[in-house]
Amino acid sequence: MADLADLADLAxxxxLGVGIGWRPEIDLTVARLPGVDWVEVVAENLHVEHLPESLVELRAKGLPVLPHAVSLSLGGADPVDPARVEHLAAVAAALDAPxxxxxxxxxxxxxxxxxxxxPIPRTRDALDVLVANVTTAQSILETPLALENIAALIEWPDAELTEGQFLAELTERTGCALIVDVANLYACAxxxxxxxxxxxxxxPLERIAYVHVAGGVEHDGAYHDTHAHPVLPQVLDVLARxxxxxxxxGVLLERDDDYPSDSELADELARIRAVVGR
Amino acid sequence: MTREELAARQAQLLWALLADGDPPPGFAAEDLEREAKALWAKRRRVTAMLRPDVAEELGEQYVAAFDRFARSHPKSVTTRARQDADDFAAWAIAEGLLASPPRRPWWKLKDRSSGGR
Incomplete structure (x- = not known):
């Protein structure tokens, strides 16, 4: 069941406001862009002992820096790797992340x-495995854990739950929060x-920690969530809905490759801000 | 479906996508092919970021060469991205695609890992 302490912590x-994914390639851009209230950083790319100076400076200015992991494989049948979770916990502690x-x-x-x-199968059995793994991770972490919907190109057969039902049950059983990635929603649609x-x-809308927005491209008969192209109007429309x-x-813009000019990034942040009214 | 059964199904899916294994039931062949291409492209981009010297030296051959390498060398859970990129460089030399180990310019020596997802 949901942990009341976790629920309170989300307050x-x-x-949080509007933020951008911090990447080493755009660290100077991120520091000088107008309208960056917070950043997110890929936890696996950080060494706790050697945090990048530009990131430490953002933190010193009071900007929240939230670690985002990509390798815990919590929906996997293999047991959770405690070392990966411990690294995430250490990064969170170093950044004082909520x-x-x-x-x-x-x-x-x-x-x-x-x-x-x-993607993982949307079956009750696969959900049980995910819940068990999330519970294990939460027992190691000292901060609330949020989990994000992914962009899928394939779907497992024999789904028993919709994506929404699956996430609702996950949050109810583990007390975890959600990151809703509206570009991933568009991709899955x-x-x-x-x-x-x-x-x-x-x-459960009240369990949303924050929202991800990213660019992508139509290619090979599918929408690919590349984080290397401009944000589509259709994705901003999902954000509006x-x-x-x-x-x-909070809302965060993710850009990982083919970085545009500072002004283009600032423009995307402004468009996001206009949609959410923050 | 127990954890063991889920493990077997997830393993079958990855082996089908990445190592020409038998496709798991219930997936359309064209969907699996699209997913496999997307996964190779991701790994190819990470490799190009970590070894830009190799990608530049191979030029227009890079994509085809990398995909040939990837099909025959699915990335194991114990291989780190940096090692994977170096393994590709060694493979390309062994295949005669690269004359000699390209020299990495000093300004590209710094580790750069993949971004978020």
Whole structure:
């Protein structure tokens, strides 16, 4: 069942505002861009003993820096690797972060590393495994954990729950928070027929820690969540539909490659801010 | 479905996508092919970021060469991204695609890992 302490802790995020994913390639840009209220950083890319100076400076200025993990593989059948969770916990402690996160996915199985986030079956049995893994991770972490919906190109057969039902039950059973990635929602709607309205109806909106927005591209008969292209208007439309129902504590722009000019990034942040009214 | 059964299904999916294993039931072949291409492209981008010297030296051959390497060398859970990129460079030399180990310019020696997802 949901942990009341966890629920209370989410109140710390109420005014997170608009942020951007911190990457070493754009660290100077991030520091000087107008309208950056907070940043998110990929936890696996940090060494706690040697945090990048530009990140330490942002933290010193009082900007929240929230660690985001990509390798816990919490939806995987392999047991949770405690060292990976401990690293995330150490990064969170070093950054004094109020929340940490990863994804509802798996990245390792059968001795192979997929290198990217893979969907898990939306069955009750797979949910049981995910819940057990999340509970294990939470027992190591000292901060609330938020989990994010991924962009899928394939769907497992024989789903028993919708994506929204799956996440609702996950939050209820573990007390975890959610990151809603609206670009991933758009991708799943486009690629595997996810019903966005139904998703928004089914998830517990009060459990949203923050929202991700990213760019992508139509290619090879599918929408690819590249984080290397501009944000599509359709993705901002999903953000607006979410905003119609709730004011999320924070919204974050993710850009990982083919970095545009500072002014283009500032423009994307401004467009996001206009949609959420923050 | 127990944890063991889920493990087997997830393993079958990754082996099908990354190592020409038998496809798991219930997936459309074209969907699996699209996913496999996306996973190779991701790994290829990470490798190009970590060893830009190799990607530049191979030029237009890079994509085809990397995909050939990836099919025959699925990345194991114990291989780190940096090692994977170095393994590709060694493979390309062994295949005769690169004449000699390209020299990494000093300004590209710094480790750069992949971004978020």
């Amino acid at each position: 710390d995020l109420a005014d 929340v940490v996160s990863d994804h509802v996915c798996f990245v390792r199985a059968g001795g192979l590393d997929s290198g990217h986030l893979m 486009r690629n595997i027929g996810l019903d966005i309205e139904r998703f928004l109806d089914e998830i 979410l905003r119609d129902r709730t004011q999320p504590p």
